[in-house]
Amino acid sequence: MTAAGLLIAASVALPLLMALACLWPAFRDRAADWLVIAPLPALLAALLARGGSIVVAPPPLRLTLALDDVGAMLLGGAALLWAAAGAYAGSYLRGQPGLARFAVWWLLTLTGSLGCFIVADMTSFYLAFSVASLAAYGLVSFEGSTRAQRAGRVYMALALLGEAFILLGFVMLAIGAPQGNPLIRDAVALFPAAPLRDPALALLILGFGLKMGLVPLHVWMPLAHPVAPMPASAALSGIIVKAGVIGLIRFLPLEAALPGWGATLVGAGLFTAFYAVAVGVTQTQVKTVLAYSTVSQMGVVAAVLGAGLMTAAPGTALLAGFYALHHLLVKGALFLGVGVVMATGPRHRKLVLAVMAVLALSLAGLPLTSGALAKYAVKPLFGDGLAATFATLSAAGSTVLMLHFLRLLGGAAKPGAETPPAGIVWPWAVVALAAFAGPWAIFGGATALPLAASLGAKALWAALWPIGLGAVLWAGLRVLRLPAVPEGDVIVLADRLAPVVARAGDAVEQADGWLRRWPVAGMMLAGLAAGLSVLLWAGS
Amino acid sequence: MTPATLYGLCAAALVAIGLFGLILHPTPLRKVISFNLIGSGTFLFFGIAARRGAAAGFLGDPVPQAMVITGIVVAFAATALAVALLLRMLEAGAPTVDGPPEQPDDLSP
Amino acid sequence: MSLVVDLFMVLLILTSAVWTVLARDRRDAVIAFIVLGLQLSLVWMRLMAVDVALTEAAVGGGATGLVLLRACARLQPVEAEGRLPGLRAQIAAGLLCAGVGVALAAVILAPAAPAPSLAPAVAAHMDEVGLKNPVTVVLLAYRALDTLLEKVVLVLGLIGVWALAPDLFWGGRPASLRAASPSGTLTFLARVLPPVGVLIGVYLVWNGADHPGGTFQGGTVLAAMWLLVMMAGLGELPETRALRLRRLVAVGPALFIAVGLAGFWMADGFLSYPPEYAKPIIVAVEVALALSIAVILGLMVAGPAAKEPER
């Protein structure tokens, strides 16, 4: 048991203990003020304990935590954002009713989401993933409004569906493993030759893709992310979706070339990237636009992973992780920043908006920003074909969407706002800074690409022209009248199903009433006895 | 055909008749009586087995006979409990006929 | 020849059975059921199972019939008869039940040959117990556990019946069994029969060790005598909180368990008896059981407490 191992264990243990401590009223009432410290062990672990591992329970349980490079990268980013958003929440939500409840859900979600990055065995992964998914329900539905409740219901239904996909996928994956609960590494090594490889892969992609918001499984995201309180939106859109990313990174057999599956993932990812932009520009709510942007960006990440899977390109996991980290920090800063903008009066408004503009365009790969680095890093994976073209064009899409966002943001303000409270400014500033500087700091270690080349004229041009194209497109779009697409777009189709579901429920209830009549049940009793006897007789 | 076989067929008929009453009678008292009919038929199955198993100088196998005695007593206790329950329902003002109003006891869906 | 008698018997039984189910009036149904009980005890005689015949007559027909009759009396003024549901349901249920009947008949018509039996095994070990009635030996030795548990069932059943008393009446007397105006005959019988009945009951218990008869039959006769006295208004039912009554109920099962546990020290283990004392021990247990059974049966017929306990 090493110090590194203990630090890794502490990164999930501390938030979990804090959640448990909420059973104690004295702590519960003040828990919201302490949210900032919950992810600190994880932050330390990401900085100091890379490569460490700890076996929490020996075989046959095999509960194992381990921190590899991609895990550490995402863990660090997530922990930083959790800490900042936690501090932000303490100030932003002060005095709101139900704050203690919010803290409990927050801590549980945090535990699960950080756990996803460090667990090394399959059961623990499923545990961490489930905790993150399900506890986030409490954050989504926190406001209690009709809109929040609907979002919560849709979120829950799809999250549970995703869980089911993943569980079945895991079972199929583990069926070839010699013992119960194998390490993820061992199970995935057997994957390419597993008898149920294809259905298992399909289920895992569906399950994790749902969490990342691959179209058409994205419908919950534009509903759920905007209704949560601002810091929770930041965590949901920045961090929780990464549970899907880390899931794909961990479970796709990236070291074995599976061109068919890779191409499927690239196609689904790129389609998602453009689809989300197309719907996103029709939205009128600031936070909804950001949510669609997350869908779009996650599409790019899926495409990156798919491209890597096609050719078994080395380093795919790290590159995808790097891209995801960049999105995590930028999206977190953007959501936190929306709150700051709203609370800022005319005096400092320009400054805040300027920072937000850089952050937003960083998602499109604005040269010299961390976004450009991220795009630069994943570009070689796509090669030179059609996929590469589309991947590049997706930056133009992001530009359109982000310009749309900035325009909406410019008009958003709370009346009478003057100086935003320090409690929400500095967390935002910290995350924004990390979003700019962080990827630069770790670029070399993460990607093994020469940093200098990313600053060359060729790279700058490659980053710049899609943004220019995007700007032109955006200007063109402003002339058009865009249709009003409801949040969650195709979810409205599911709404039509609601009466059908309700009727089915009524039918079940009626059937139950009928079956529970004595004569019916009595006849069932006699009939089943006769039927079972006949089957026992005929079948043997 | 031996008497045992004949009474065995009679037992089968008793079970069928009792089952019919148990399924269809809406009042608990008649259900209890029907249950006792099925029980009587069931006990006769043991009796047939006992009679057919006559051996070792016994005119019937005593083991199933002993089981029937136990069974009869248990059936009595069940009847007494059920009757006490339905009388208590009567006192509490609940209709003992099961079903209405929340669950009419007919077959129409 | 005798088969004709049997066939006639079967027809009688089926008639009673059908009448029991189809009678409009619940009282008719109960009476048909009691008649059926008596017919069945004749069948048990035909099947050479005298012990069962006695039990069926005493408990199956007698005590059960009494319980049902009392229920009828209470229901009659209050509640309408239920009707069987419509023809469609009757046909469906009828076909189903007929199917079950045929399935059972098929088993009866294809008996295992040779018929399996534990009779030789029972006979082989009778000496070790020292009684001559094989059914009693099975009940109190080979399968004593069943018998013991079934006594526990009876006590639980009594608790279940008592549990139905309203809170206010807990511990009080059950509803009086006394007939509205006891006829002279009833009173006369209640004065004359009990001494004889008690004698018969004791005899049945005592006799059960070696001849047909036993605890249930004896206990039921004793219970019947007790109930007769109550119905004639010659005595009152005791309060259910009376500890003496409770101990009478418990004494049989308790002694049985105690003897069983004593077997750990005195014989080969639980519910085994030291060979030389087997018979007296079993008879003692039977007497205690008969007493408890008499009280339990009587109390179950009487029902839960229906009056406030007296101060």
Add this chain to the structure above:
Amino acid sequence: MMADATTPGGGLLVLALMLPAVGMLAIFALGLRHAERIAHATLLAGLAVALAVAVKVGQSGQAMTYLIGGWRPPLGIALQADGLSAVLMVMTAVILCAVGVFARGSFSSPRDGAETRRPFVFWSLFLGLWSALNCAWLARDLFSLFVALELLTFSAVPLVCLDGSRETLRAALRYLLFALAGSVLYLMGTGLIYGAYGTMDIATLHHLTRADWATSLALGLMIVGLMAKAALFPLHLWLPPAHAGAPAAASAVLSALVVKAPFVLILRLWFEVAPQPASTPAGAMLAGLGAASILFCSVMALRQARLKLMIAYSTVAQVGYLFLVFPLVMGSAAVTPWESVGWTGGVLQLVSHAFAKAAMFLAAGLIAEALGHDRIADLGGAAKAVPVTVAAFALAGLSLMGLPPAGGFIAKLMLLTAAVETANWWIAATILAGGILAATYVFRVVGSALAEAPEGAGTTAIARSRELAVLALALIAVALGFLPLQPFDYLAIGRGGMP
């Protein structure tokens, strides 16, 4: 394994059977003043016996056997504790002890010494029930098992209508009548078995049974009779009102333990009495009913407005999972059924559901006591009033949903694995769908309990010891999730001799 002789320490099995019965008689004969004390003393002693049996079975790796009166089956009756029985005994004892602690609050004897109905009836039947359960776990004789089932019914029914309200009386009568119908079918089956084989001893029958019509009909009648007592869909008419109407302490025992006894008997009939290999279509039929139970009654649970009714419907759904094991075990490549993942998963589901459901019903009882009602929609403020209880409910819910790290997760994972291994895709789909539905109905309650209290809603204080008893059960349900994912050797103890 043939029960040839009493094994050392076999007397413990007798104690397990008789201690509660003696306690019950003592309460009856001595009156209420001592009821609670007698019950608690019996609980402690019985727990010790159960643990001793479990340890002894584990140490020897052999089943414990006791021949009553020294008579060998088929003439006599044998008690036997194999690995499964030992696990069930410990499960029963632990749950009853927790319920015993819980019930002190609601069934305490009055101080002034006058006997009252509710405590007297509760404690005496509570012990009677224990005797019945231990008998069901230990007896190896079909007729003794019949008596055990009757003991169970007679103890359970009056508990249902302890309140004496019209609805509960009616529920109790329905329960009694349907249970009796089940019993009589079971008894009919045993009669046919005796007619065919001349014995009731399970171990003897194991080597005798033939696949003829008499045996098939006997088994069909017995299994369906037991299904009625286990309330498997579509024979569940009696369960929801009965389990919802009983006092919480009784509901917990009924839902957690009582419905399990008939299922365990079905397991024994299927794997130990029925001629092997058992009929595949019949196994599929049982699993089909189980699947229908899961889906149908989960939807019903979702639509209930009252918490206790919801939990009761959830019991029917969860019992459905148990019936999935038949095709999963039969299709497995394991040498004996008890070495298959499906069997282990089924037993684990039984045990973890018992703990989780007991915790849930007790928690529902405390919530209802604290708030004065159990309408799911108005549970706001519960989390503030009884935080430990709501946490216990949520933990127990975790197990029902089949989420890690709870016992229900491991159970469902094993069943799922078995379903995938045997290519029973419809069973896999049902398990997953059932999990989603369970999560939905549990979340509905937890979400409502976490909401703010409505204005002016008063709450009643709850004794901390009772909350902790509930939490303990929920924690055990969760702790079961830390069992390794593989067939357990313990559950196969005592089955070596059976092919």
